[in-house]
Amino acid sequence: MTRFQRDGYHSVRIEDLAEDAEVSVGTVYNYYGTKGDLLMATVALEVEEVLAAGEAILLAPPAEPQEALLGLIWQYYDHSLEYLSKEMWRAAMALSIEEPHTPNGRRYADLDGRLADQVARLVARLQSRGRVAPDLDHRAMGELIFNTLNAMFIEFVKDDGMTLDTLKARVAAQIRPLARLMEAPA
Amino acid sequence: MTRFQRDGYHSVRIEDLAEDAEVSVGTVYNYYGTKGDLLMATVALEVEEVLAAGEAILLAPPAEPQEALLGLIWQYYDHSLEYLSKEMWRAAMALSIEEPHTPNGRRYADLDGRLADQVARLVARLQSRGRVAPDLDHRAMGELIFNTLNAMFIEFVKDDGMTLDTLKARVAAQIRPLARLMEAPA
DNA sequence: CTTCAAATCTGAGCCTATTCAACTCTTTCT
DNA sequence: AGAAAGAGTTGAATAGGCTCAGATTTGAAG
Numbered sequence: 001m002t003r004f005q006r007d008g009y010h011s012v013r014i015e016d017l018a019e020d021a022e023v024s025v026g027t028v029y030n031y032y033g034t035k036g037d038l039l040m041a042t043v044a045l046e047v048e049e050v051l052a053a054g055e056a057i058l059l060a061p062p063a064e065p066q067e068a069l070l071g072l073i074w075q076y077y078d079h080s081l082e083y084l085s086k087e088m089w090r091a092a093m094a095l096s097i098e099e100p101h102t103p104n105g106r107r108y109a110d111l112d113g114r115l116a117d118q119v120a121r122l123v124a125r126l127q128s129r130g131r132v133a134p135d136l137d138h139r140a141m142g143e144l145i146f147n148t149l150n151a152m153f154i155e156f157v158k159d160d161g162m163t164l165d166t167l168k169a170r171v172a173a174q175i176r177p178l179a180r181l182m183e184a185p186a
Numbered sequence: 187m188t189r190f191q192r193d194g195y196h197s198v199r200i201e202d203l204a205e206d207a208e209v210s211v212g213t214v215y216n217y218y219g220t221k222g223d224l225l226m227a228t229v230a231l232e233v234e235e236v237l238a239a240g241e242a243i244l245l246a247p248p249a250e251p252q253e254a255l256l257g258l259i260w261q262y263y264d265h266s267l268e269y270l271s272k273e274m275w276r277a278a279m280a281l282s283i284e285e286p287h288t289p290n291g292r293r294y295a296d297l298d299g300r301l302a303d304q305v306a307r308l309v310a311r312l313q314s315r316g317r318v319a320p321d322l323d324h325r326a327m328g329e330l331i332f333n334t335l336n337a338m339f340i341e342f343v344k345d346d347g348m349t350l351d352t353l354k355a356r357v358a359a360q361i362r363p364l365a366r367l368m369e370a371p372a
Numbered sequence: 373c374t375t376c377a378a379a380t381c382t383g384a385g386c387c388t389a390t391t392c393a394a395c396t397c398t399t400t401c402t
Numbered sequence: 403a404g405a406a407a408g409a410g411t412t413g414a415a416t417a418g419g420c421t422c423a424g425a426t427t428t429g430a431a432g
Contacts, residue, residue: 024383026383100276147338158283173326174329174333211389221389
């Protein structure tokens with residue numbers, strides 16, 4: 001993980017890792033089936049932590065729908081570069097799209113699904129508090145919001161120059177009007 | 187393009203294409219810089235046609251926002267497997283994420299941007315007709331809608347078993363409530 | 373201490389995208 | 403015709419992920 005972050009996922013060869021660990025290439029493959037497994041292990045670490053932090057927010061979300069949604073999303077974003085560089089994220093995303101049937105592809109999709117579900121549960125929570133229109137399907141809205149925050153995150157990792165602040169501003173520009181539309185009539 | 191569709195993008199080696207064309211491997215590379223160039227040429231062909239068809243819809247969209255939006259989206263989807271298999275789409279998407287700085291990555295991003303812009307212009311069109319709330323930012327809504335239809339399309343190409351009808355049903359489930367929220371008050 | 377099977381480890385070799393220096397063919401100029 | 407520049411072609415060589423038939427180590431049993 002450290003070498004991937006420091007030297008770049010693609011630049012680091014399996015042979016390099018084997019040397020670091022003072023074993024042979026074959027032994028690396030004895031523990032991780034593919035180079036992508038090493039990457040996905042890091043992604044899973046990262047997302048699991050973010051999901052746990054998200055649950056804490058779900059317990060006591062801000063009353064305002066907009067603030068609650070953006071709070072959860074900022075949580076995701078602020079943590080996102082802890083273990084993974086943008087290049088690593090790109091590689092992981094590419095992997096999950098190109099090989100959806102492999103264990104790694106499924107694993108990434110599963111993590112995505114759990115994030116989308118968490119957003120949906122936040123929407124449901126806000127509905128139960130009467131701040132979001134009760135006739136909205138919280139699953140559909142959760143998916144819609146997740147799709148948006150995910151798409152913007154993809155744009156973020158695709159652009160090495162983009163800052164977290166820019167990402168947040170862009171997402172806010174899309175989530176704010178949506179949150180307003182979702183609000184229960186007073 | 188034909189061989190990629192028939193035998194699979196990954197299974198087809200450059201050497202195979204060279205044999206088909208009765209030239210050497212080096213000559214293939216003289217015309218297309220990478221294997222991805224061959225793929226992206228097909229993606230561009232596909233998307234350009236869909237954009238042109240979309241312009242026709244923009245000229246005279248259905249009055250109902252929901253119908254107008256879904257009509258445009260179905261247009262995109264129905265054309266999507268004309269030249270590209272799901273596997274080819276996956277490879278192209280993976281390429282665009284993993285190598286955003288290469289000409290191919292930029293090219294794909296550009297096509298995506300033009301699709302998003304077309305959706306935004308449809309929203310603006312519906313606003314000028316008074317069927318969509320005028321205070322909504324048509325750019326933000328266009329991007330929001332594009333992000334959704336694109337995310338669902340990615341899910342579609344990731345799952346070889348999913349049919350176009352299932353894709354449409356899922357997108358409709360998200361776009362319908364959104365279209366309702368966007369409607370101008372009567 | 374010896375034996376043997378299971379668990380680990382090893383690295384040469386395979387595969388395919390990509391590169392590039394040498395070669396051939398075409399066109400232009402004298 | 404001869405020559406030189408330019409355009410196009412070639413395929414052997416390179417790189418890095420991954421495989422697999424042995425070789426080595428471990429640990430339980432006698």
